[in-house]
Every structure is written in structure tokens, then in C-alpha cells.
Amino acid sequence: MSGRFLESTAMGFARAITRAMESERIARQRGLLQRLDPRVRVVGLLSLILAATLTRKIGVVAALFGVAVLLAILSRVSLLLLLRRVWLVVLAFTGVIALPAIFITPGTVMARTGALQVTEQGLRTATLLVLRVETAVSLCSLLVLCTPWAMVLQSLRALRLPREAVAMLAMTYRYVFLLVETASQMFESRRSRRVGILPGAEQRRMAARTAGVLLSKTVETSNEVYLAMQSRGFRGEVETLSSLHMTMWDYIGLLLFLLAGAFAAWIGR
Amino acid sequence: MHIPDGYLSPSTCAVLYAGAASGWYVALRRLKRVLLTRVVPLISVFAAFSFVVMMFNLPLPGGTTGHALGVTIAAIVLGPSGAILALSIALAIQALFFGDGGISTLGANCFNMAIVGSLVAYGAYRLMSARAAVGDRRRIIAAGIAGYVAVNAAALCAAMEFGIQPMLFHDASGTPLYAPYRLGVAIPAMMIGHLTFAGMAEAVISAGIVAYLQVADPALLSRSLTLSYTSLVGAAKLRPVASSTRRLWIAVAMLMLLTPLGILAAGTAWGEWSPAELARGASSRAAAVRSLRPEAPSGMQRLSHLWTAPFPAYAPAFVRSRGFGYLLSAMFGVGLLLCLSLAAQRVLERQRRRRAAA
Numbered sequence: 001m002s003g004r005f006l007e008s009t010a011m012g013f014a015r016a017i018t019r020a021m022e023s024e025r026i027a028r029q030r031g032l033l034q035r036l037d038p039r040v041r042v043v044g045l046l047s048l049i050l051a052a053t054l055t056r057k058i059g060v061v062a063a064l065f066g067v068a069v070l071l072a073i074l075s076r077v078s079l080l081l082l083l084r085r086v087w088l089v090v091l092a093f094t095g096v097i098a099l100p101a102i103f104i105t106p107g108t109v110m111a112r113t114g115a116l117q118v119t120e121q122g123l124r125t126a127t128l129l130v131l132r133v134e135t136a137v138s139l140c141s142l143l144v145l146c147t148p149w150a151m152v153l154q155s156l157r158a159l160r161l162p163r164e165a166v167a168m169l170a171m172t173y174r175y176v177f178l179l180v181e182t183a184s185q186m187f188e189s190r191r192s193r194r195v196g197i198l199p200g201a202e203q204r205r206m207a208a209r210t211a212g213v214l215l216s217k218t219v220e221t222s223n224e225v226y227l228a229m230q231s232r233g234f235r236g237e238v239e240t241l242s243s244l245h246m247t248m249w250d251y252i253g254l255l256l257f258l259l260a261g262a263f264a265a266w267i268g269r
Numbered sequence: 270m271h272i273p274d275g276y277l278s279p280s281t282c283a284v285l286y287a288g289a290a291s292g293w294y295v296a297l298r299r300l301k302r303v304l305l306t307r308v309v310p311l312i313s314v315f316a317a318f319s320f321v322v323m324m325f326n327l328p329l330p331g332g333t334t335g336h337a338l339g340v341t342i343a344a345i346v347l348g349p350s351g352a353i354l355a356l357s358i359a360l361a362i363q364a365l366f367f368g369d370g371g372i373s374t375l376g377a378n379c380f381n382m383a384i385v386g387s388l389v390a391y392g393a394y395r396l397m398s399a400r401a402a403v404g405d406r407r408r409i410i411a412a413g414i415a416g417y418v419a420v421n422a423a424a425l426c427a428a429m430e431f432g433i434q435p436m437l438f439h440d441a442s443g444t445p446l447y448a449p450y451r452l453g454v455a456i457p458a459m460m461i462g463h464l465t466f467a468g469m470a471e472a473v474i475s476a477g478i479v480a481y482l483q484v485a486d487p488a489l490l491s492r493s494l495t496l497s498y499t500s501l502v503g504a505a506k507l508r509p510v511a512s513s514t515r516r517l518w519i520a521v522a523m524l525m526l527l528t529p530l531g532i533l534a535a536g537t538a539w540g541e542w543s544p545a546e547l548a549r550g551a552s553s554r555a556a557a558v559r560s561l562r563p564e565a566p567s568g569m570q571r572l573s574h575l576w577t578a579p580f581p582a583y584a585p586a587f588v589r590s591r592g593f594g595y596l597l598s599a600m601f602g603v604g605l606l607l608c609l610s611l612a613a614q615r616v617l618e619r620q621r622r623r624r625a626a627a
Contacts, residue, residue: 009324009325012324012326013324016324016367019367020366023366049371049373050373052275053274053275053277053278053282053373054279056440085368086368094273094275100450101445101449104454105449107442108442120442121443121444121445122449124444125445125446125449128444128446129275129276129447129449132274132447133274133275135275136275136371137368140364140368141368143372144365149366152365152366162297164297164309165358167313168309168312168313168316168358169358169361169365171309171310171313171314172316172317172358173317175317176320176321179314179317179320180321180324183321200329203328204327204328204329204473204477205477207473207477208473208474208476208478208480208481209477210325211325211339211342211474211477211478211481212481212485212486213481213485214318214321214322215342215346215478215482215486215489216482216485216486216489218314218318219314219315219346219486219489221314222313222315225310225314226307226310226311229309229310
């Protein structure tokens with residue numbers, strides 16, 4: 001019990017770093033989505049996510065899920081990875097949430113066992129919810145896995161997100177890893193010095209102290225970053241490098257994505 | 270509490286994006302008055318800190334563990350505007366990079382956790398720690414309670430967003446299209462976990478960090494960092510208050526002009542029926558209530574005559590046009606509130622002068 005807090009938090013940090021590295025590796029592969037302009041990826045996959053949330057028919061959501069699987073295969077994203085990271089997690093989380101709806105949603109009774117009754121509406125709403133969440137999260141994961149973070153930021157800027165917001169997202173991402181590493185080292189050093197079992201109250205105090213130290217380091221780091229920015233002449237104007245240019249294939253890809261999204265939303269209305 | 274894609278309808282997501290965007294806009298404007306060059310690194314690194322704190326697996330009393338949001342400590346150290354932006358950026362990184370929380374629901378998540386959470390945490394902490402010295406134990410308790418209340422307020426917002434889905438979005442057969450549970454189920458289901466574990470996790474981390482800072486870094490508790498930078502920049506940089514007051518008056522005038530829009534709505538406001546409206550079933554809901562109980566309750570009939578309003582149903586007796594009646598009522602209401610506020614201001618000013626003279 002005593003070590004669980006230290007170990008599980010340290011494992012969480014390690015998992016986050018591993019995931020980030022895995023995403024960067026997949027984003028560098030030469031697959032279908034990776035070849036498209038990042039703006040096309042962002043707009044295209046967002047239009048499919050929107051279509052998946054707009055549609056009211058199970059069949060259409062299932063078809064969009066099929067599109068997500070196809071895109072994953074063509075983009076060389078391992079289906080095993082999606083199964084482990086997305087599909088099983090969503091099934092467990094949303095499945096548990098959706099399960100009671102099968103029995104408590106009022107409607108046409110399909111089957112009855114004792115006090116429990118399965119209604120047609122309940123079964124449909126539970127299936128629709130699970131399938132919709134699976135589809136939307138799969139599409140979102142494809143976007144995350146197939147696009148390096150720097151390109152996501154460039155696309156967001158191209159889509160007219162304010163410069164300040166893009167600059168803060170970029171800096172946050174950079175310092176997330178620094179602080180994760182710092183926190184990880186703090187936990188590691190604490191683990192290496194621990195002997196015996198710590199009571200719960202002491203563990204809580206230790207967690208709060210670690211967070212407190214991290215907070216002081218955060219403020220210190222922000223001061224240093226500010227001074228570094230000042231010394232390099234930062235005056236509040238944020239410039240982003242934009243080396244993106246659309247090819248004919250990008251326009252075709254964008255058109256196909258938008259048509260698929262609009263068609264799915266229309267037939268699923 | 271991170272709502273994934275697919276749980277909320279696109280229109281709910283759009284409304285919550287609009288709500289969150291107005292919060293971001295106000296927060297960014299307030300911080301831009303401070304000094305953009307100083308705010309960008311501060312908010313960014315603090316957002317990274319919030320992200321890391323959300324990963325802490327906290328041991329809780331009873332042998333279980335939970336994750337905190339870190340919204341309370343952000344609100345205490347940065348102030349509400351800084352906390353709104355830092356938490357929103359942390360949530361955006363979680364959604365865009367780690368797939369935790371949806372992209373279509375990012376507005377909802379930011380509205381619940383970053384905006385409602387930050388404002389509630391800041392308000393509760395300031396209220397409970399008012400006039401307490403930096404090293405006062407009351408600050409620790411205030412931070413703990415503020416954390417608990419803030420997380421539960423954010424969870425309640427999320428539960429209400431889930432709960433309205435089946436009421437507003439269902440197909441012809443009555444099948445809910447998004448989150449399937451009504452408010453009566455969604456609120457208890459959501460709140461049980463937050464009133465126990467999640468609220469406690471936030472309380473533990475907020476109180477613990479404040480206790481640590483009181484000893485190790487009390488300067489961080491004395492004044493919110495963004496406010497400290499305001500004093501560095503100087504009052505000259507601040508936008509004149511008059512322009513914001515003018516904008517407020519324009520907004521009030523616009524709202525007054527728009528009051529007749531209420532006439533366009535069909536039926537009557539839910540639960541605002543008079544005994545006569547209830548008796549004749551003025552709307553489908555009122556008719557439904559009437560079917561349960563054919564007569565208006567006796568207490569309602571008795572108390573409804575206790576006070577007769579000068580402008581009943583926003584329509585003064587001497588005005589024929591309903592639209593003009595609404596407008597006149599709005600002007601009268603705003604004027605009355607203005608007079609009351611001016612009178613209160615005058616009394617307070619007189620008291621302040623008397624105290625200063627003493």
C-alpha cells in the first residue's frame with residue numbers, strides 16, 4: 001500500500017513519456033494521413049468527428065468507424081495499438097456507463113428476466129453511445145498519432161487560432177516534459193530513500209510537498225523563461241514558422257474528407 | 270470529469286464552446302492589461318504544472334486513490350484569469366496530444382473545469398481566507414474547502430450537461446441520441462464519485478500545497494502573481510475604466526431593447542404559473558401538472574393574493590402594446606436597481622468618510 005502511490009504516479013509519468021515517443025514515431029511513418037498536409041488532417045478528421053456526433057443512425061456511425069479503421073490501416077497505425085489504447089479503454093469506460101441504459105430506458109420491451117427488462121430504445125441508445133464514442137475517439141487518436149505536435153500547432157495557427165494561444169500551447173508542451181521529468185526524478189529519489197511502510201497521512205503530506213516544490217520550481221522556471229525571452233528581444237509579438245503548402249493531392253484529400261463527412265451527416269440525420 | 274467526444278450533442282458542444290470562448294476572451298484581455306511578455310511564459314509553465322499535478326495519483330483516506338485537478342492552487346497563485354487560461358491550455362494539451370477528453374467537447378471541459386472550477390475556487394478561497402495572515406491556518410482550511418467545492422461545482426455542471434441530453438435530443442421512438450440518463454440519474458451518478466473521492470483529492474492537494482507554501486514560499490500566497498505583475502507595469506498601462514463602463518451601459522441598453530423577445534416564446538415559463546394558468550393548463554407542462562392535481566394547491570391560491578405587483582406580467586395597465594410594456598418594465602427595473610445601488614453607495618461612502626475622520 002505504502003509504495004503504491006509513488007510507484008503508480010512514477011509509472012504514470014513513464015507511460016506519458018512512452019506514449020509521446022510512440023506518437024512521434026508513428027507520425028514519422030509514411031502512411032496515408034502522414035502524407036497529407038496537416039491542415040487537411042485536422043480539418044478532415046474534425047469533419048468526420050462532427051459527422052459522427054451529428055448522425056442519428058447506428059449504421060452510419062458504424063460506417064464511420066469502418067472509415068476510421070481503414071484510415072488507421074492505410075496510415076500504418078497498428079490496430080493492436082488502437083485496440084489496447086482506445087477501443088478496449090472506451091468499451092470498458094463507456095460500456096459501464098451505457099449498460100444500465102439498456103434496462104432503465106423506457107420503451108418497447110424486447111425481453112424480460114425477473115425485475116429486469118430490456119427495451120428496444122435502451123439497447124439502441126447504449127449501442128449508439130458506445131459506437132459513437134469509439135468512432136470519435138478513434139478518429140481523434142488518429143489525428144494525434146499521425147501528426148507531430150509542431151504541425152498540429154502550425155495547423156491551428158493556419159486555422160486562425162490567436163498567436164498568443166498557439167505560443168502558450170507550444171511552450172506548455174515543451175515544459176510538460178520538463179516538469180514530468182523533474183517530478184519523476186523527485187519520486188524516484190524519494191523511492192530510493194524509503195524504507196518500510198508509510199502511513200496514508202504521511203503519503204498525502206509527501207504528495208502535497210512534492211507538488212509544492214514543483215510549484216516553486218514552476219514559478220522559478222517561468223521567471224527564467226521570461227528573462228531568456230526578454231534577452232532575445234521578445235516584445236509580445238509571436239511569430240510562427242509556416243512552411244506548409246497544399247498540393248493537388250491535399251486538395252483532393254480535403255474534398256474527399258468533407259464530402260464523406262457531409263454525406264454521413266446527411267444520410268444519418 | 271473529462272467528457273469524451275460523443276457524449277454531448279453538437280449544439281451543446283457549440284454553446285459550451287461559446288461560453289468557454291467568452292471566458293478565454295475576458296481572461297486574455299485582463300491579462301493583456303498586465304503585460305503580455307510576462308504572462309505568456311507564466312501561464313505556459315503553470316499550465317504544464319497543472320498537467321503534471323493532474324497525473325498525481327493521490328492516496329486518500331480509506332485506502333483508495335484519486336486524481337486532483339489542480340484548479341484551486343492555480344486560482345490561488347495566479348488569480349482567476351490566469352487559472353482559466355492555464356487550466357484550459359492544460360486541458361487542450363490533454364485532448365489534442367494525449368487523447369484525454371474529446372476535441373468536440375473541449376469547450377465543455379474547459380467551461381466546467383477551467384472556468385467554473387477556477388471562479389468557484391477563487392471565490393470560495395477569498396471568501397474564507399479574507400483578512401487571514403499568510404501563515405494563518407485558516408488559509409489551509411479555506412484552500413481545502415475551496416478545492417472540494419470547486420471540483421463538485423465543475424462536476425455538477427458536467428452532470429447537468431449530461432442530464433439535459435435525453436430531454437433535448439432523442440429520435441421519434443424516444444431513443445436518447447447522446448448521454449442517455451436524465452438529470453434525476455445523471456446528477457446523483459456523477460456527484461457520488463465527486464463528493465467522495467475527486468473532491469477529497471482536490472481538497473488534499475490544495476490544502477497540502479498551501480500548507481507547504483506557508484513555510485517554504487509564502488510570497489506566492491500573499492498576492493496572485495498576475496496582480497503582482499500589474500503593480501510592476503504601473504497604472505498607466507491599464508485600460509481606462511470609463512470605456513469598460515460605457516460598454517456595460519451599451520450592453521444594458523441592448524438587453525433592455527431586446528426584452529420584448531420574450532413575447533415570441535410559445536407557452537408560459539415552466540413553474541411560473543399563476544393559479545388561474547395552472548387551472549386552465551396554460552402549457553403542456555402545466556396541463557401535465559394539472560392532470561396530477563386538478564386544482565391549484567390551496568396554499569398557492571391563498572399566498573398568490575399576498576402581494577399585487579404594480580406591473581403584473583410585465584404589462585402596466587395603462588399600456589396597450591405588450592412589447593412597449595416589456596420595454597417600460599425593463600427601464601423601470603433597471604432604474605430602480607440603479608437608484609438602490611446609488612443609495613447604498615452613498616451610505617457606504619458616508620460611513621467610510623466618518624471612519625476616516627475618526
